[in-house]
Each structure stands twice: as structure tokens, then as C-alpha cells.
Amino acid sequence: MxxxxxxTAVDEPLDPLVERAAAQLRRPESVRQAWREELLAQVSTxxxxxxxxxxxxxxVAIAAGLVAAVGMRQLAGRGGEDRIRxxxxxxxxxxxxxxxxxxxxxxxxxxxxxxxRDVWIVDVRLQPGRHVFAFSVDGALRADSAAPRAVxxxxxxxxxxxxxxxRGSD
Amino acid sequence: MTDAELVxxxxxxxxxxxxxxxxxxAPACLRYATRMLGDRTDAEDAAQxxxxxxxxxxxxxxxxxxxxxxxFAILINRCRTAMARRAKRERRIVVDxxxxxxxxxxxxxxxxxxxDEIEWAVxxxxxxxREAFLLRHVEALSYEEMAKATGAGVSALKMRVKxxxxxxxxxxxxxxxxxxxxxx
Numbered sequence: 001m002x003x004x005x006x007x008t009a010v011d012e013p014l015d016p017l018v019e020r021a022a023a024q025l026r027r028p029e030s031v032r033q034a035w036r037e038e039l040l041a042q043v044s045t046x047x048x049x050x051x052x053x054x055x056x057x058x059x060v061a062i063a064a065g066l067v068a069a070v071g072m073r074q075l076a077g078r079g080g081e082d083r084i085r086x087x088x089x090x091x092x093x094x095x096x097x098x099x100x101x102x103x104x105x106x107x108x109x110x111x112x113x114x115x116x117r118d119v120w121i122v123d124v125r126l127q128p129g130r131h132v133f134a135f136s137v138d139g140a141l142r143a144d145s146a147a148p149r150a151v152x153x154x155x156x157x158x159x160x161x162x163x164x165x166x167r168g169s170d
Numbered sequence: 171m172t173d174a175e176l177v178x179x180x181x182x183x184x185x186x187x188x189x190x191x192x193x194x195x196a197p198a199c200l201r202y203a204t205r206m207l208g209d210r211t212d213a214e215d216a217a218q219x220x221x222x223x224x225x226x227x228x229x230x231x232x233x234x235x236x237x238x239x240x241x242f243a244i245l246i247n248r249c250r251t252a253m254a255r256r257a258k259r260e261r262r263i264v265v266d267x268x269x270x271x272x273x274x275x276x277x278x279x280x281x282x283x284x285x286d287e288i289e290w291a292v293x294x295x296x297x298x299x300r301e302a303f304l305l306r307h308v309e310a311l312s313y314e315e316m317a318k319a320t321g322a323g324v325s326a327l328k329m330r331v332k333x334x335x336x337x338x339x340x341x342x343x344x345x346x347x348x349x350x351x352x353x354x
Contacts, residue, residue, distance in 0.1 A: 040192065
């Protein structure tokens with residue numbers, strides 16, 4: 001089976017010795033009743049309702065042609081509605097790239113160029129919709145502190161949100 | 171009922187829905203955390219914290235992503251944090267088999283020798299390789315799910331799994347050889 005992205009086999013068969021170990025590792029772990037009860041006691045109230053306002057301010061700003069310049073980052077429509085400029089300050093970095101769900105979080109896909117004052121910049125064209133992105137700074141993911149945090153940020157992947165409006169929305 | 175429907179039910183105030191999500195996913199979460207951290211107590215803490223964080227963030231869950239992947243992303247981060255805290259706290263690396271074996275509790279009836287040998291080998295892997303191997307070959311996540319959950323690229327993950335498998339083979343063969351030596 002060939003993977004389109006890497007052109008390599010998806011999974012080589014495991015060595016029998018390693019497969020035996022993996023089978024052993026797959027044995028289920030028991031769930032202690034006390035652990036379960038303690039957890040459920042802490043979630044007795046429903047989670048907060050969805051906050052919609054956080055997700056609309058960026059498309060509104062873009063649609064209005066505004067430049068959102070917060071900290072070291074600018075976000076603006078440039079020419080076409082879909083073109084977004086991302087920038088991040090990383091004075092000591094050797095390599096910075098833009099990663100996100102639009103490029104499968106591939107740090108090699110969208111390298112950023114070093115501009116003046118050690119601000120790394122890239123302009124990209126994104127499909128309309130909500131995108132989660134981050135900066136890969138010398139291999140380490142960094143969220144954009146100036147943008148709304150992605151919910152994914154809370155589950156392990158530092159991420160920020162950008163929402164690109166559809167062509168009909170402005 | 172699907173996970174997405176249970177999420178919706180939880181958001182609508184049905185506590186039983188979240189209980190069902192816990193019952194569905196807690197065994198895998200505890201298994202991953204235990205294998206990753208090598209300590210059942212730390213694993214329970216990481217898994218519990220993951221469910222609590224998931225509950226708090228549930229309103230923002232995107233049903234386009236499998237709930238398991240979303241939950242594992244939280245868990246992976248909790249395990250990484252637990253390892254970092256442990257490293258900071260202890261400032262030491264367990265490298266000898268006796269000390270490592272002592273960190274595992276014999277709390278069930280499994281073969282201690284086999285478990286000890288395999289867990290020792292898994293614990294000897296670099297954390298990134300251990301993480302990738304467990305997600306792929308124990309929890310059976312796809313590489314795309316792993317990429318979403320870990321933030322790493324698919325190619326990097328494949329390389330980690332490959333290296334982990336090769337390293338495990340060497341470590342396990344060393345263990346096999348040691349047993350033969352003991353018998354001779």
C-alpha cells in the first residue's frame with residue numbers, strides 16, 4: 001500500500017518478536033471503580049455552552065478590509081479575499097514555517113522568510129472556512145498569541161484559529 | 171449511539187452521555203498512559219485530567235474529528251507534561267533494569283517476567299518513538315489520526331514507528347539472549 005504523501009509503504013509488517021510484544025501491550029488495563037467515580041463526580045455539571053462570538057471577529061475584520069495588527073502579527077486581506085499574511089517574531093530561529101490543517105501540519109510545506117527586525121513572514125491563499133494553524137519554529141510548534149486559541153490547543157497541539165470568509169460573504 | 175451523539179447529549183445536560191464516553195474510552199486511555207509513563211498512578215492522574223479537560227472543552231469539539239483522536243490528543247499532552255514534571259522532579263534517568271522493574275507494580279496476575287521484559291524495552295525507547303509506536307501498534311490509530319493528535323507530520327511519525335520497531339527488536343533479542351545465557 002502506497003501513501004501518496006511520503007511514497008513509502010504505510011506499515012511494514014512487524015517482526016514476530018515485536019508483534020508478540022505489541023500483542024502483550026494491547027492487553028486491556030482495568031478501570032478502578034474509585035477512579036471512575038472520582039472522575040464522574042468532578043463532571044457533574046454540564047460543560048459551558050459554545051461561545052460563538054470568539055469565532056466571528058476575525059472574518060468580520062477581514063471582510064471589512066481591516067488589518068488586525070496585534071503584537072508581532074498582522075492578518076489582512078491582500079488583493080484577493082483569501083490571501084492571508086502570517087508573521088511571527090522569532091529572532092533566534094533558524095527555520096520557521098507555517099503549519100496547519102490546510103497543509104496537514106507539514107513543516108516543510110510552507111516555509112516562512114525572515115523579514116526585517118527578525119519577523120518571519122509568509123503570504124498564503126486559503127480556502128474559505130475555519131483553519132487551525134501554528135508556527136513551526138525550529139521544529140517546535142508555537143501558537144499565535146495574537147489570534148484566538150484553537151480548541152485543539154487544549155488537547156495537545158498548540159494552535160490558533162483563522163477564519164476565511166467565503167467570496168459571497170463580503 | 172455514536173460518540174458525537176454522546177457529546178451532543180453531554181452538552182444538552184445529560185450526564186449519562188459523558189459517563190458512557192468515559193466507559194468507552196477510559197480503558198484505552200489508561201492503557202496508553204500506563205505504557206507511556208510506566209506507572210499506574212501517574213497514568214490514572216493523566217487520564218483523569220484528560221477527561222476533565224475534554225469535558226471543559228466539549229462545547230468546542232469538532233465532530234469532523236473522531237472523538238477518540240481528540241481525546242488522545244489531550245492525553246498525549248498530559249503524558250508529555252507528566253514526563254516533563256517527573257524529569258524535573260527527579261532529575262535522574264532510570265537506566266538499569268532493576269530500578270526500572272521496581273517502578274512497575276505487580277498488581278495483577280500477568281506473567282511478571284514477560285511484562286517486565288517488554289515494558290522495560292518499551293520504556294527504554296526515546297519518548298517520541300515510544301509515543302508513536304504505542305499509538306500505531308497498540309492503540310491502532312491511523313497515521314492521519316496520529317498526526318492530528320501529536321502535531322507531528324505523517325512522515326516523521328512513520329520514521330519514529332520504524333525506528334521504535336527496530337530498537338524494540340534489538341532490545342527484545344537482547345532479553346532473549348540473556349535468558350539463554352542464564353539457562354546455559
